[in-house]
Amino acid sequence: MAGSPRRTAGRRLQLPLLCLLLQGATAILFAVFVRYNHETDAALWHWHNHSNADNEFYFRYPSFQDVHTMIFVGFGFLMVFLQRYGFSSVGFTFLSAAFALQWSTLVQGFFHSFHRGHIHVGVERLGRLSFCSWPCWRWCCLASTSLCSLVSSGVLYRPQLEKSKHRQGSVYHSDLFAMIGTIFLWIFWPSFNSAPTTLGDGQHRSALNTYYSLTASTLSTFALSALVGRDGRLDMVHIQNAALAGGVVVGTSAEMMLTPFGALVAGFLAGTVSTLGYKFFTPTLESKLKVQDTCGVHNLHGMPGVLGALLGVLVAGLATHEAYGDGLESVFPLLAKGQRSATSQAMHQLFGLFVTLIFASVGGSLGGLLLRLPFLDAPPDSQCYEDQVYWEVPREHEDLAQGPLRAEELETRA
Amino acid sequence: MAGSPRRTAGRRLQLPLLCLLLQGATAILFAVFVRYNHETDAALWHWHNHSNADNEFYFRYPSFQDVHTMIFVGFGFLMVFLQRYGFSSVGFTFLSAAFALQWSTLVQGFFHSFHRGHIHVGVERLGRLSFCSWPCWRWCCLASTSLCSLVSSGVLYRPQLEKSKHRQGSVYHSDLFAMIGTIFLWIFWPSFNSAPTTLGDGQHRSALNTYYSLTASTLSTFALSALVGRDGRLDMVHIQNAALAGGVVVGTSAEMMLTPFGALVAGFLAGTVSTLGYKFFTPTLESKLKVQDTCGVHNLHGMPGVLGALLGVLVAGLATHEAYGDGLESVFPLLAKGQRSATSQAMHQLFGLFVTLIFASVGGSLGGLLLRLPFLDAPPDSQCYEDQVYWEVPREHEDLAQGPLRAEELETRA
């Protein structure tokens, strides 16, 4: 019923083997390379005769927790709007975030805290989980985009879902669950943008700019959603996603002297672009280019991300010693040392954007091809976005799923 | 079906225009007045040669985030108990809180951080979002009361909702969503009460007193709810609301030397008064005075708020140099300077309470009249508490809504 015996046997081993293999690999690398840093190692910390209150833990841990809440709760529940994909959305976000925490310890560690053959870890390194420097951050964006594309492919099944009257009853609550995701993402995006900056004014400014940008993208999203909606009605998809574009758009420039007014303008534009993208661009993508973008990666991360990179270029190009004072050192170290001009810094960032876009296109295509490998045993299109492919679901829920599957089979046969 | 073409066209433009107008106004005011303060401005911060760990960000940001979680998650989900009003409850709380963050920057800024023609902002100012000094705080109470009254008017529709068997299935989960709101409000109320105080013992004491008061109001709410309930059963409305009265009641006095025992007594009384209000006072209000108070503003904020103001009067009147030591300076500056006696401080606060009550009555009436203006295009009573007036809702959800509407129309015609 849920697949041929061979497929079933394959699936039984696939996820366990993948998990065990990945966990085994990171465990060995941890044993060989990972050590406590001078803030977490009992001997090192006490040798330096610090005051315990100076431990960076007290300055990093609250933001660190916010970022985890954002990832696990925010991203986990954001996609629960797909009514028969709730278990998968929450569960697989949970699994991949847990692994990403281990993996990023290794990757970030090799680049940033590798001394004398060891990676030295503490909460502040983990805080750099999903970005830290420019190229790294872009790579992660790319990775998340690929991941999301995977999920997106499932949209094929959605039209059939909508035929089924039985299931509609729960959609309303699914959207409320998704709003839990949106709101936690909104609240903690300032921590996300400010977590990896150096302590002091830069972190403070990042949080503040992100807040103002998010408030403006929320207002523009509500305005545009009602403006383009049927009978002036708001669309939950816009609110759940485009309202967050203000966080994305200041990702590069939040630490800079963007000014509160600049943050409002950036956020407002991002919310507008993202809402219009959901309304007009996504349907075009689907009908003309046969690209399916269920979770709106393009509209939430793509366009606002590019907009944000251009904003970063602009604000970097305008950076002066007067505006930053001695703080120039921590935001643009090469400018402060006189090794680059503001214009040259801006050009470097612009070049970085192009490199990122190329990487993202190539990486996305490779990722897409990889997922088509028969080895990976992707579920047939008709079972995409179906929790019961991977999860034990309550019996009646399962029964409901059979209806449309059968109906579809019939259609296929006819 | 959802209104005449003219009404629809009006609504299509109403929300967008309101959002754009408000956003435009605040953006201009931001451009002219708002600047980073010395903790967020790169040049100012580094000019003073601070240690980065001294940035007030590290002392304010955790409470600041708690207050936002409370507002967006807590208040957003608290009202989802109205089963067909979930999108509106979460969505409009989201929208208005986003705007309030911008607006309060301006209002609070003009009163508290306006120097040399500019408002200077940092996280600690935003933390004062919803109150900061006595008169301001009261004004905000008034504003939130008016806002809530708006929502309350929708209750007209509720009796009809209850006729519909179709919808009952989801109420159970709606109440669980509302409990998410309650619990986040409960957990973060201590941050809410302690966020605007000066650093040090006052902030510590506010959080502690609020905790103890909340625990006592929770116990008294469960006790009273079972005592007055049918067959001794607990009522979700009481638990969702009255359990929070302990946070409201110590709003004024949490920073004072209330003592842990005093906090328990205050919380216990507040929970009792609030639960009895929901059980006996709200129905009387509705049947006798035709006042509808769906979200129980009166029972959660009204009576416990007045009780809390009186408690503040009492504790201020008992303040001595012996009990506060040099801490008198930060809690009652005028007392410490010898410009006021404790009794005179208490009288000033009592007078403040009367002024507040008068403002609230006048303001509430004006707000109510304002909402009746035809310009604002309020939905007809029969569509109140209906998400589909403002939101695209899942199709079956929409169909269900038509049933009782039609039934009601029939009744009206008959």
Added chain:
Amino acid sequence: MAGSPRRTAGRRLQLPLLCLLLQGATAILFAVFVRYNHETDAALWHWHNHSNADNEFYFRYPSFQDVHTMIFVGFGFLMVFLQRYGFSSVGFTFLSAAFALQWSTLVQGFFHSFHRGHIHVGVERLGRLSFCSWPCWRWCCLASTSLCSLVSSGVLYRPQLEKSKHRQGSVYHSDLFAMIGTIFLWIFWPSFNSAPTTLGDGQHRSALNTYYSLTASTLSTFALSALVGRDGRLDMVHIQNAALAGGVVVGTSAEMMLTPFGALVAGFLAGTVSTLGYKFFTPTLESKLKVQDTCGVHNLHGMPGVLGALLGVLVAGLATHEAYGDGLESVFPLLAKGQRSATSQAMHQLFGLFVTLIFASVGGSLGGLLLRLPFLDAPPDSQCYEDQVYWEVPREHEDLAQGPLRAEELETRA
């Protein structure tokens, strides 16, 4: 329908009387014994001429809030998977946690901050809510186990619940609510393990070790759940519970120099043991020993807890002056003073484990007997796990409940 008149009258008074009695007792004890400590008392704090930023509030409050989120949201929603027990799960967790905050102030206070006839309280003492020293911690485990056994007894009713097709529709969303519980528990378990440690490297290390252990238990839970599941499908019960075993297993050893690799291994084993427990051990317990363990206390807290105690014995036995440096003082004070050898410390902990297990068995049995006292008026088996015994539930929800009750009565009569 809901019980005989006498039973109803008894229930009407039972909960109110219990709440009032407990609240009255703690209020009197608060009045007599509880005072602000030197961080929360205005006079004491200002007498010492501290810098306000030194107030321990700023180092303890974020973790303190995390632990409360974990308890109220995490444990509250974890058990909502029982579809007709959501109100009770969230509501009674709310009530008992509120009381526990008061009670633990007294109990912890008598043991740890009782000077000159008074208990001195501040946020840092409350943070020690549920554990602090070794014997205390174990007692609390015992208490929570007993509490959970109480709830577990309700499982008797579950087989009948599953007969009812009417209710299945909501199970899916009930599981999503439960995932809110799981994820908040996961995110904040590092705060839970690190909250009671001394400031500095020990707290930092506890949080870090707990994180790594949780990531590994998540991976092993997914791996094992798919491996033992029907058609390789994941089981929500495993994900909701066993993924958290990594937090339990390092409860004793997180502060020690466990190493990141050690944390991964510990978490992996805990997730494996716990998942296998749910799959194979729980059914055996039920069918052979007639012990019902609905919320899987044994698998989540029992086996991983014992495993964790043994791990603590091992890591303590391996403790050297070389590995801990001067930090030995704060982790193992008796070792640092030379009053104990590492082996002797390990033996003491092993002995502590045995004492705890004996206490838990005796305490659990006594608790079980206590709950059978007619005075406590436990609901009949057929009404266990039924919210409507204690709560007003939406009418249709209530009607559905009558179906199976009647069916069962018929079966009993036949």
